Amino acid sequence: MATTPTHEQAQLHLQVYEQRREARLRQARDWFFKNCFADNWNDAMRITAPGTEGGTNFMMVVGYWEQACALLNYGLLHDDLFFETSGEFFGVWEQIKPTIAEGREQWANKQFLVHMEKAAQRFETWMEKRSPGHIAKMREFMKQMRPQQEKAA
Numbered sequence: 001m002a003t004t005p006t007h008e009q010a011q012l013h014l015q016v017y018e019q020r021r022e023a024r025l026r027q028a029r030d031w032f033f034k035n036c037f038a039d040n041w042n043d044a045m046r047i048t049a050p051g052t053e054g055g056t057n058f059m060m061v062v063g064y065w066e067q068a069c070a071l072l073n074y075g076l077l078h079d080d081l082f083f084e085t086s087g088e089f090f091g092v093w094e095q096i097k098p099t100i101a102e103g104r105e106q107w108a109n110k111q112f113l114v115h116m117e118k119a120a121q122r123f124e125t126w127m128e129k130r131s132p133g134h135i136a137k138m139r140e141f142m143k144q145m146r147p148q149q150e151k152a153a
Contacts, residue, residue: 003078005078005080005081006078009076009077009078009081010078010081012071012076012077013077013078013081013082013085016068016071016077016086017085017086019064020064024060025060025061025064027057028056028057028058028060028061029061029088031053031054031057032057032058032061032092032095033091033095035047035054035057036048036054036057036058036061036095036096037095037146038096038098038099039098039099040098040099040102041099041102041103041106043099044096044099044102044103061092062092062096062113062116065088065089065092065093065116066113066115066116067115068082068086068089069089069115069116069118069119069120070115072115072119073115073118073119079122079126080126083122083123083126083127087123089116089119089120089123090120090123090124090138091138091142092116093113093116093117093119093120094120094138094139094142095142096113097117097120100112100113100117
């Protein structure tokens with residue numbers, strides 16, 4: 001988007017950010033980045049099974065980012081402003097990406113987290129134009145952090 005955010009987009013952006021600061025969501029986000037590492041659907045279900053604390057944390061995090069990305073994808077949030085200030089969603093997407101196809105198949109829901117996926121694809125293109133190589137470095141960093149997080153869990 002080559003425009004300046006409108007006042008309404010900026011207000012909505014701040015509201016989305018304010019929700020992100022909610023204490024229980026902060027706790028879920030902390031849990032997610034320390035514990036949510038799965039390479040396949042079976043591992044994902046072991047970590048985030050419905051009805052468990054992990055499942056609740058997972059759904060809080062992905063539900064929040066899916067809603068925020070839906071607002072972005074529908075043009076209610078400004079692309080540049082969102083991408084410049086909300087990169088966490090991309091980290092969430094990168095952690096869950098290996099399991100999404102199986103999850104969509106398991107639940108017969110092709111729409112599960114499609115807004116986050118679409119926003120992540122757009123973010124990757126957006127970032128590569130502005131900071132070539134950043135996405136690759138971020139993925140490398142996340143891979144290096146993964147074993148440390150798994151040992152600490």
